[in-house]
Amino acid sequence: MHILVFGRTGQVARALQDLMAAKPDGALASTLTFLSREEVDLTDPQACSDAIIARAPDAVINAAAYTGVDAAETDTDQAHKVNAEAPSAMARACASQDIPFVTISTDYVFDGSGTAPWSPDDSPQPLGVYGYSKLAGEKAVRAAGGRFAILRTSWVFSAYGQNFVKTMLRLAETRDSLTIVGDQIGGPTAAADIAAACLRLAQCLAADPDRAGLYHFSGTPDVSWADFAREIFRQAGVSCMVTPISSADYPTVAKRPLNSRMECELTAQTFQIERPDWTISLAHVLKQLEQA
Ligand SMILES: NC(=O)C1=CN([C@@H]2O[C@H](COP(=O)(O)OP(=O)(O)OC[C@H]3O[C@@H](n4cnc5c(N)ncnc54)[C@H](O)[C@@H]3O)[C@@H](O)[C@H]2O)C=CC1
Numbered sequence: 001m002h003i004l005v006f007g008r009t010g011q012v013a014r015a016l017q018d019l020m021a022a023k024p025d026g027a028l029a030s031t032l033t034f035l036s037r038e039e040v041d042l043t044d045p046q047a048c049s050d051a052i053i054a055r056a057p058d059a060v061i062n063a064a065a066y067t068g069v070d071a072a073e074t075d076t077d078q079a080h081k082v083n084a085e086a087p088s089a090m091a092r093a094c095a096s097q098d099i100p101f102v103t104i105s106t107d108y109v110f111d112g113s114g115t116a117p118w119s120p121d122d123s124p125q126p127l128g129v130y131g132y133s134k135l136a137g138e139k140a141v142r143a144a145g146g147r148f149a150i151l152r153t154s155w156v157f158s159a160y161g162q163n164f165v166k167t168m169l170r171l172a173e174t175r176d177s178l179t180i181v182g183d184q185i186g187g188p189t190a191a192a193d194i195a196a197a198c199l200r201l202a203q204c205l206a207a208d209p210d211r212a213g214l215y216h217f218s219g220t221p222d223v224s225w226a227d228f229a230r231e232i233f234r235q236a237g238v239s240c241m242v243t244p245i246s247s248a249d250y251p252t253v254a255k256r257p258l259n260s261r262m263e264c265e266l267t268a269q270t271f272q273i274e275r276p277d278w279t280i281s282l283a284h285v286l287k288q289l290e291q292a
Contacts, residue, residue, distance in 0.1 A: 012104065
């Protein structure tokens, strides 16, 4: 199965490349081709659908996105193009070819109220432009129909790019104590686990279009950012004291949801993908960083 992936340098795209490299020929049952921003810019939705038609893949994974949550507040047009119009064009092209389309969305489509895990049936109510742009993308992908899967995930970390794990390790090089937000709760999710889930979804949708839909996928257990930081330091053997603070004491341009817990039961039932234990995935990432 030939899978075309939008994105080459992002966390999930790099994790997909790792999966390919780790598996001997044939074991992945898929060949992946990655499209960089230089090859196809997602601000040009027509170029996205043209690339799909021209390359005639068996499935498409969209691992590219405008992920600057704060920057999006003032860069609305760009965020909307990349997160809504581009996936819309990709989904329509895939539906026209009757091939699976897997795209990734976010917990930021929710307003973070309450403490119950969000189910895929709950009504989204984003707090900022980034969440709105991703939600607009979800709606357009659903409207396109076909063999689509939208995989909402949260708190992505890996050995690549910018993420919380790397930020914590960098800060701890010069600090012996940190104040970290303790009232936002969610499931940290390794890019490697998301990559494996995306592949499985693409392969399942190729066999069975009835499994098309919206799914949640996040690491377990749910924790606060402060708890996440403590576990990073514990596993890395770094001595750095973590004091939890409230979101109100750490103002950001875009408001963040307090409750990012996600109900992932439908994903488990439909694809036999369980919530990964992020503490185990974290150990792999720390090892990867150590070897880099
Ligand atoms: N990073 C996180 O904590 C979370 C991410 N997500 C979603 O997961 C998915 C993957 O996220 P990450 O791998 O962390 O993202 P990332 O920020 O590491 O990578 C994004 C990729 O998109 C590409 N890109 C951005 N603008 C582009 C454009 N105009 N044209 C072509 N390519 C462009 C970048 O070059 C990069 O390769 C995204 O859909 C994101 O919205 C969901 C929840 C949390």
